[in-house]
Amino acid sequence: MIHPLTYVHPDAKIAPNVKIDPFTTIHKNVEIGEGTWIGSNVTIMEGARIGKNVRIFPSSVISAIPQDLKYKGEDTTTIIGDNTTIRECVTINRGTSDKNATKIGNNCLIMAYTHIAHDCEIGNHCIFSNNTTLAGHIIVGDYVVLAGLTAVQQFVRIGSHSFVTGGSLVRKDIPPYVKAAREPLSYVGVNSVGMxxxxxxxxxxxxxxxxxxxxxxxxxxxxxxxxxxxxxxxxxxxxxxxxxxxxxxxxxxxxxxxxxxxxxxxx
CATH class of the missing domain: 1.20.1180.10 (Udp N-acetylglucosamine O-acyltransferase, C-terminal domain)
Known part of the structure; x- marks a missing residue:
């Protein structure tokens, strides 16, 4: 199931029924679970821990080193839960010594061109629409929806079951169950549809x-x-x-x- 034009480091741990398309590179210290599909031109770098039945679309880069000048090469990871889909050109950076890991939960949909920075913790069943950008150290609860072009400042927390409208700039914490919109970002109701x-x-x-x-x-x-x-x-x-x-x-x-x-x- 691994195309001959794919490079897989001999130390990588790949489950037997993983499918990897051509021109993809899998670095050392990588683990990929059963049933996962990785598209062409994907780069999976050191420290990636990818669960079962994950789908990673072309040109994504998973577990690159943090874009953080404090990072000094420490051994950290990127953890991606089961049944999560990562669409085209997504970038997810691994952790720093602060939390040692960037974590994405189960059953998430991370749409094209999303960036998730170091030490973020994303819950289960989240949807991040196209061009969502998360800075470092952000915590997102379960069932959160971030609409397209949302940008989230470092150290922000977003509560479970919340919905953030497209083009939002998130500078403050968003409590659970709410809809957030406008500039500056404000409460506009509860996420009754999602609930x-x-x-x-x-x-x-x-x-x-x-x-x-x-x-x-x-x-x-x-x-x-x-x-x-x-x-x-x-x-x-x-x-x-x-x-x-x-x-x-x-x-x-x-x-x-x-x-x-x-x-x-x-x-």
Whole structure:
């Protein structure tokens, strides 16, 4: 299943039913799991750990050294989970001594020309649309959708089940379950469509909406909003997840709802 015009380093560990197309290069210290397909002109560099049934399309570069001047050649990895698809010309850099690994979860779709920098941690079932760019040390939860041309600043966290609209500049943390849009990036509602697709009930979605009305719509500062949420909103896993996320933010969270002036047009 390995084309004769492909180069595979003798120390690479390739499962027996992996298919590798011509003109691809597999470096040493690479592991590739069963059922994976790697297209032509792909480069898999040292430290790659690729799971089962992964698909990597032509011209992608996986596990290149970080684009970070602090990197001094330390032994680090890039870990890609099972059933993940990586489309054309994607670049994923391996970790630095900070976390020692860049991690992509299971069942993700990473579309063409996306860049994922060193020490990022991406959850399961994420979709990154074309030309998404992640700087280093970013943490992304499960079921996150980043629409095309989204750029994320280093050390940002993006909560599970959130949706970020195309062309967004993400400079602050995005809590779970929300839709984020506009410039500067702001809360514009909850990701009700995504949650319905994943089995959340209307009552659960309304419960999350009640939390974010307090946090983002009513004009409270963050500490006051959290106090009200803890007092007035019934305990739930979603409530506790949101509270914990906001309290642990390092960069601060994105802005609340911004009402546009009438002379700016209808939205």
């Amino acid at each position: 319905k697709r994943r089995g959340y009930s209307i009552d659960q979605i309304n419960h999350i909406l009640d939390i974010y009305r307090i946090l983002f719509v009513r004009g409270y500062n963050v500490s006051k909003a959290l106090s009200i949420i803890e007092t007035e909103i019934p305990v739930s896993d979603e409530r506790d997840e949101i509270i914990t996320f906001v309290r642990e933010t390092g960069r601060g969270i994105m802005k609340g709802y911004i009402r546009r002036h009438s002379n700016e047009g209808v939205e």
